[in-house]
Amino acid sequence: MTESREQNVTGVFELENVSVTYGSEVAIAGVSMHIPPRAVTALIGPSGCGKSTLLRCLNRMNDEIGSAKVRGRITLDGADIYAKEMDPVELRTRVGQVFQKPNPFPMTIYDNVAYGPRTQGTRRRSELDEVVERSLKRAALWGEVKKDLKKHAFELSGGQQQRLCIARALATQPEVVLMDEPASSLDPISTQQVEDTIAELKEYVTIVIVTHNMQQAARISDLTAFMLRESMEEPAQLVEVGETRVMFTNPGDKRTEAYITGRFG
Amino acid sequence: MSRRIRQARLTQTLAVAITGAAAAFIVTAALFLLGYILVRGLPAMSWEFISQPPRGQMKAGGILPSIIGTLALTSGTAAFALPVGVAAGIYLSEYAPRGRMTRIIRLAISNMAGVPSIVYGLFGLALFVILFSFGTSILAGALTLACLTLPVIITATEEALRQIPSDLRQASLALGATRWRTIYRVVLPAAAPGIVTGSILGLARAAGETAPILFTAAVYYKRQLPTSIFDDVMVLPYHIYILATQVTGRPDDIIWGTALILVGGVTAGSVIAATWRSLQRKKVRW
Numbered sequence A: 001m002t003e004s005r006e007q008n009v010t011g012v013f014e015l016e017n018v019s020v021t022y023g024s025e026v027a028i029a030g031v032s033m034h035i036p037p038r039a040v041t042a043l044i045g046p047s048g049c050g051k052s053t054l055l056r057c058l059n060r061m062n063d064e065i066g067s068a069k070v071r072g073r074i075t076l077d078g079a080d081i082y083a084k085e086m087d088p089v090e091l092r093t094r095v096g097q098v099f100q101k102p103n104p105f106p107m108t109i110y111d112n113v114a115y116g117p118r119t120q121g122t123r124r125r126s127e128l129d130e131v132v133e134r135s136l137k138r139a140a141l142w143g144e145v146k147k148d149l150k151k152h153a154f155e156l157s158g159g160q161q162q163r164l165c166i167a168r169a170l171a172t173q174p175e176v177v178l179m180d181e182p183a184s185s186l187d188p189i190s191t192q193q194v195e196d197t198i199a200e201l202k203e204y205v206t207i208v209i210v211t212h213n214m215q216q217a218a219r220i221s222d223l224t225a226f227m228l229r230e231s232m233e234e235p236a237q238l239v240e241v242g243e244t245r246v247m248f249t250n251p252g253d254k255r256t257e258a259y260i261t262g263r264f265g
Numbered sequence B: 001m002s003r004r005i006r007q008a009r010l011t012q013t014l015a016v017a018i019t020g021a022a023a024a025f026i027v028t029a030a031l032f033l034l035g036y037i038l039v040r041g042l043p044a045m046s047w048e049f050i051s052q053p054p055r056g057q058m059k060a061g062g063i064l065p066s067i068i069g070t071l072a073l074t075s076g077t078a079a080f081a082l083p084v085g086v087a088a089g090i091y092l093s094e095y096a097p098r099g100r101m102t103r104i105i106r107l108a109i110s111n112m113a114g115v116p117s118i119v120y121g122l123f124g125l126a127l128f129v130i131l132f133s134f135g136t137s138i139l140a141g142a143l144t145l146a147c148l149t150l151p152v153i154i155t156a157t158e159e160a161l162r163q164i165p166s167d168l169r170q171a172s173l174a175l176g177a178t179r180w181r182t183i184y185r186v187v188l189p190a191a192a193p194g195i196v197t198g199s200i201l202g203l204a205r206a207a208g209e210t211a212p213i214l215f216t217a218a219v220y221y222k223r224q225l226p227t228s229i230f231d232d233v234m235v236l237p238y239h240i241y242i243l244a245t246q247v248t249g250r251p252d253d254i255i256w257g258t259a260l261i262l263v264g265g266v267t268a269g270s271v272i273a274a275t276w277r278s279l280q281r282k283k284v285r286w
C-alpha cells in the first residue's frame, strides 16, 4: 500500500466532515477519513455507533431510507458521489455490497451471479458465462458449484450462500465492496472461508468491512476505524483511524484501547 | 402435584377441547355442505346437462349457456381486475410514501371491500350499463365484478409483497438495479404464489355472485351462446335463483346439479392454485 500503487489504481474514498441524520436524530457527525485502494478497511465500534450508516453512505443506500439525510463530501476516485450528475444506480455497480445475512435471490446460482451484468445490459451467453465463472472463482466458490450452476441458490449452505453473494457483488466488476458483518451469521469454518476470500479479494478491490469481532478485524484488515457514540443525545464520531497493527497494539485514544480490550461495547 | 399445576393442566385440556371442537365443527359443516350438494346434484349429471341449452321451459335439457356465461364473465373480471389490482398492490407496497394520502387510499380500499354486492350491482347499472351505454352485457357485468374483486386482489398483492424480506430488495438495489427492475425481477416472482392464490380466491367469489350481475349482465333465458362482449348471458348463480323461485314443477335435481357445477368449478380453481403454490413453495423458501 505504497503511494505509488495508490496513484494508478481506482477505488479510493475520501470522506470530509460527513454527517447523517435520520429525521431529527443526528446519527453520525464530522467523519473525515481516507479509504485506500486495494486494502481492507475495518469499521469497528459498539452497537448503534453508526457503522452501517456510514457504510451505506458509500454506495448511497441511505437514499433508499426516506428519513436519512447525508451531509458533507464523499469522493470516489476524486468524483463527488453526491453530486447531481452522479447516478446512484450507476454508482452501485462500482461499489458493491455484501450484507449481514446471506441474501441470495430465489433463483439459480448462475442467475444470481449474472443478475448484476444482466442489469447492466449484458445479454451474450458467452460473456455471461465468463463473468459468472470469474466471479465465482474470486469468491472461492467455483470448485464447489461448477457442476451445478443451475441449482437453486437456496440449496447451498449458509456459508456457500454468503460466498455466492460475494460473487454476485463481484460480477459487476466493482472497484469497492462494502461488507456489513458478512460473517456474523456463519459457523467458524464458513467464517474462515469468507475471511480467506476477503484476503484474496483485496488484490482486485477495495474492501470496507464492518465487524464486531476484534480478532477478525485484527486478522483481515490493513486499516481500522473506531467509531463511538458516547450518549444517545450526541451523534457518533470517528474516534480514530489508523493501521490495524498500530491500533491493536498501541491505540492513540484511551477509548479505543478500552473497546479493543473489551471494557465496553 | 400442586393445586396450581393441576389447575394449569385442566385449563390446558379445556383449551385444546374447545379450539379442537370449533375446528371439528367447521370441517364437519364444510364436508356436509359439499357432500349434500354432491348427493343432490349428481343425479342430474349427464353429457346433455353440460353440453345443451335448457329446454321444456327450463325444466329439462342442459345448462351450457350458463356455464359459458359464467366462464366469460369470470375471465372478463380477471382481465380487468388482475392488472389493475396487482399494479395498485405494487404501488401501495413498494412505492407509496408513508403519509395521509396513502392512509386515505388504504381506507378507501378496505371500505370498498365492505360495500354490499347489491350496491355494486346498482353502481354498475348506473355507470357501465347506462352512462357508458354498454347495455346489459358481459362487458358491463365483468367491469362490475372487477370493482367488487379489486380490493381482494389489491390486498392479496400487497400482503404477498410485504412477505418478501427487505434484504432481497436491498441486494438488488445494491447491484445497481432500479426500483422497478428490483420489483419485476426479484420481488414479484417471489411473491407470485401469494398473489395468484389470493386472486383466485377473489375470482372464485366473483364467479358465484348474483347481485352485481343482476342488472348488468344476466338474462333470464337465452338459448344462444354469446358471440360478443356486448351480449347479455345466462349465468350459473342467477340460473339457480331463477330455477328455485320462478320455475314451477321443475325437478329438484337440476337446481342441485347447477349448484354442483358452480361449486365444482370454483373448487377446481382453488385446488389448481393451491397445488401450483405448493410446487412453488418447494422452490422458494426463506
Ligand SMILES: Nc1ncnc2c1ncn2[C@@H]1O[C@H](COP(=O)(O)OP(=O)(O)OP(=O)(O)O)[C@@H](O)[C@H]1O
Pocket (backbone or CB within 6 Å): A022, A027, A045, A046, A047, A048, A049, A050, A051, A052, A053, A054, A065, A067
Ligand atoms: N433506517 C433507519 N431509520 C432511522 N434510524 C436509523 C436507521 N438505521 C439506523 N438508524 C439509527 O442510526 C444509529 C446508528 O445505527 P447503525 O445501524 O448505523 O449502527 P451500527 O453501528 O451499524 O449498529 P450495529 O452494530 O448494531 O449494527 C442508531 O441510533 C439507529 O437507531
Ligand SMILES: [Mg+2]
Pocket (backbone or CB within 6 Å): A051, A052, A053, A180, A210
Ligand atoms: Mg450495523
